[in-house]
Amino acid sequence: MPEQGSAAVSKRQINLSGASGGFAAEVSRRAKTSVGLCWHCLVCAAACPFLAPMGYPPVGVLRLVQLGQEKAVLESASIWGCVGCHSCSDACPNSIDVAAIMDVLREMAMERGVKNPAGDILSFHQEVVSSIAKYGRTHKLSIMMKYKLGNRDFFSDAAMGTKMLLKGKLDLFPSRVSDTAALKRLFEAENGKEDSCKGKP
Amino acid sequence: MQGQTIKTLSFFPGCSLASAHTEHGSSLRALSRYLNIELAELVDWNCCGSSSAHSINRRLADRLAGRNLSLAPPGRPLLVACPNCYLRLKEAQKKLAGDSSARENYERDWCRPFDYELKIVHLFEILEDLLKRNLGSDKKHKLQGLKFAPYYGCMQNRPPALYAERKFTGILEGVLSNLGANPISWSGSRTCCGTFLSVTRPDAVTKIVNNMMDEARQVNADCIVTACAMCHLNLEIRATVKNPMPVLYISELISLAFGQKHHGPWFARHIVDPRPMLNSHGLL
Numbered sequence: 001m002p003e004q005g006s007a008a009v010s011k012r013q014i015n016l017s018g019a020s021g022g023f024a025a026e027v028s029r030r031a032k033t034s035v036g037l038c039w040h041c042l043v044c045a046a047a048c049p050f051l052a053p054m055g056y057p058p059v060g061v062l063r064l065v066q067l068g069q070e071k072a073v074l075e076s077a078s079i080w081g082c083v084g085c086h087s088c089s090d091a092c093p094n095s096i097d098v099a100a101i102m103d104v105l106r107e108m109a110m111e112r113g114v115k116n117p118a119g120d121i122l123s124f125h126q127e128v129v130s131s132i133a134k135y136g137r138t139h140k141l142s143i144m145m146k147y148k149l150g151n152r153d154f155f156s157d158a159a160m161g162t163k164m165l166l167k168g169k170l171d172l173f174p175s176r177v178s179d180t181a182a183l184k185r186l187f188e189a190e191n192g193k194e195d196s197c198k199g200k201p
Numbered sequence: 202m203q204g205q206t207i208k209t210l211s212f213f214p215g216c217s218l219a220s221a222h223t224e225h226g227s228s229l230r231a232l233s234r235y236l237n238i239e240l241a242e243l244v245d246w247n248c249c250g251s252s253s254a255h256s257i258n259r260r261l262a263d264r265l266a267g268r269n270l271s272l273a274p275p276g277r278p279l280l281v282a283c284p285n286c287y288l289r290l291k292e293a294q295k296k297l298a299g300d301s302s303a304r305e306n307y308e309r310d311w312c313r314p315f316d317y318e319l320k321i322v323h324l325f326e327i328l329e330d331l332l333k334r335n336l337g338s339d340k341k342h343k344l345q346g347l348k349f350a351p352y353y354g355c356m357q358n359r360p361p362a363l364y365a366e367r368k369f370t371g372i373l374e375g376v377l378s379n380l381g382a383n384p385i386s387w388s389g390s391r392t393c394c395g396t397f398l399s400v401t402r403p404d405a406v407t408k409i410v411n412n413m414m415d416e417a418r419q420v421n422a423d424c425i426v427t428a429c430a431m432c433h434l435n436l437e438i439r440a441t442v443k444n445p446m447p448v449l450y451i452s453e454l455i456s457l458a459f460g461q462k463h464h465g466p467w468f469a470r471h472i473v474d475p476r477p478m479l480n481s482h483g484l485l
Contacts, residue, residue: 033361049393049409053402081402084255085393086358095361103259110257121401128253128397129261136247138216147400157403160438167470168223169434175219177247185310186247186264197312 023068031104033097038062044088044098053081058088058098065101074109078102080118123150133187136177141170210322211273212240213290215283216248217430224467225430228452229282229324231461236331240280243272249286250293252396263303264310266293270319271311278320280327284356284429285396287323288363294321295362324428325369328376328451337380343458344382347482350422351377351384352413352448354432355393373426373451380458385422389413394435403439410439417446423478424449437472447475457484 028035038059045057056064056078064073073079084099092098109116116122127143127150144161148154164170177183185192210233218226233240248254250265266289273279281287297304297315304315331337351373359366374384392413395406413436417425424447427433436448453467457479468476468485479485 050395050398050402050405052408053398053405081398083393083396083398084252085355085396086360087355087391087393089360090358092361095364097361099360103255106257107259118401121397122257124397124401125253125257129258132248132254132261132265137219138248138253144400163472164438167472168466169470169472175216177245179245182245182268182311183247186261186268191306192309192312197309 023070024065027065027101027104027108030107031097031100033100035062035065035096035101037094037096038066039094041093043091043093047087047091049085049087050081050083054078055081058082061105062096062098062101065105071114073105074112074114075117077117079105079109080116080121120147120151123147131174133183134176135174136183136186137175139171139174141165141172142174144170207237207239209239209241209277210280211277212242213246213249213269213279213281213286214242215281215286215430217434218282222430222433224470225433225450225452226282228450228456228461228464228467231456231463232452232459233327235336235456235459236327238327241277243269243279246272249281249283249289251285251289255289256397262289263293263296266290267297267307268311270294270297270316271307271313273316273319275316275318278322280322280324282324283431284324284354285431287321288360291321291363291366292360294319323367323369325372328372328455329369331455332372332375332379335379337455337458340458340460341379341381343460344377344380344454344482344484347377347382347454347484348385348421348423349377349382349426349449349454350387350417350420350424350446351390352425352427352432352436353391354427354429355391356429357391373428376451377426377454380455382454385417385420387416387420387422389416389425394429394432395439396431396435399435399439406435406439407441410436411442414440414442414446418442418444422446423482424475426451426454428452440473445473447471447473447478449475 024035040059042059045059048058051057056076061073061078079102082102086099088098124147127146128138131139131143214226246269248265250262254265255262281290297307307315357368399406426449428451433448
């Protein structure tokens with residue numbers, strides 16, 4: 001193998017080890033999978049049901065990561081349009097955990113506070129998580145109301161929402177977890193301490 | 202059933218079954234009674250951590266799943282009704298089993314030792330049991346003539362860490378054929394329903410759902426059959442075709458075949474009313 005940046009690398013070759021720098025390695029490490037294994041067979045692109053909202057197909061995201069295109073990939077809609085259905089990884093001949101890579105890329109995008117072209121998707125997820133913080137479970141009606149208000153979208157789906165309410169598909173009152181201390185602990189940055197278990201079964 | 206012993210399973214309903222999709226939960230309970238299974242709801246369960254939590258906060262998602270595991274009483278299998286919740290809990294269990302520091306955190310958080318033996322049971326394993334015991338073979342006439350499009354969505358997909366897990370291919374077809382219905386082969390069977398994109402990118406989901414509805418219509422199915430509450434909702438609310446196809450839960454159809462009379466509000470709660478279709482097959 002020629003060294004990174006060495007003159008021995010022919011102009012026709014793309015030196016991935018050099019191009020990817022630390023980015024691909026970091027993504028692989030955090031996602032516990034290997035981005036480098038992708039040989040671009042496009043099976044994932046064929047399997048993905050949501051290419052339209054994604055923009056780049058899974059293989060495109062992997063390629064960008066391999067090439068160290070950090071900004072392009074972290075600011076892409078692809079990482080937010082992925083629903084994690086595993087259609088791609090289920091088909092991948094190299095068993096790359098693509099959904100885990102998408103999880104990590106979203107995490108990195110949030111950590112770095114980069115531009116998000118799908119901010120509404122993030123705010124939807126945030127509403128769901130705040131419902132979980134409050135009740136321990138998801139309460140669809142309040143999530144939908146807050147999401148719609150947040151996006152100043154008052155009318156789309158109003159008819160559908162009414163229909164769902166009438167059919168009992170949107171409960172007015174949330175079902176909730178009663179152990180509020182446990183609920184709080186779920187969201188704490190630190191794990192519990194051993195002595196907090198004393199006297200408990 | 203004739204005087205068999207009753208087996209008790211812990212039961213994780215998940216947010217969907219507990220609220221918006223009570224018809225699924227209640228038909229599942231009816232179905233369990235036919236199988237002599239008693240469902241003991243996991244006390245004080247929380248969200249499994251799938252979808253949104255998992256999308257933006259993996260640590261939280263793992264802890265949500267972990268707390269649920271910690272609530273399961275030992276020595277009793279845990280039945281998970283929702284295929285997505287199943288994957289989340291199974292993945293969390295595998296992570297904890299293979300990572301001592303994650304296990305230490307878990308034990309400190311929930312003050313319970315990690316249970317390596319906890320068996321997490323997929324809804325499809327219950328259906329398999331039904332097939333193995335050949336229950337319902339005397340009811341072949343019940344669903345006779347009903348043509349259904351089996352819909353698995355993403356539920357047979359596995360992340361690499363769970364490749365070895367079973368996929369239950371053909372289980373919907375097997376169980377309903379045994380009760381006299383005819384499975385129809387169609388291309389929509391394994392297309393993901395879009396989960397949260399139904400809210401955030403409804404047009405993309407409508408496109409996919411309409412394709413599925415058209416396809417199911419073309420192959421002359423009477424209905425689409427699913428085991429997932431999320432799929433059910435997305436198929437129903439995002440179809441804009443003229444004659445959307447009714448979408449039924451597998452548990453509803455089996456319960457009907459077994460002669461369940463107390464279906465009360467199950468079918469009235471569907472957004473695409475399945476009653477005319479069920480009536481035309483003499484099922485109501």
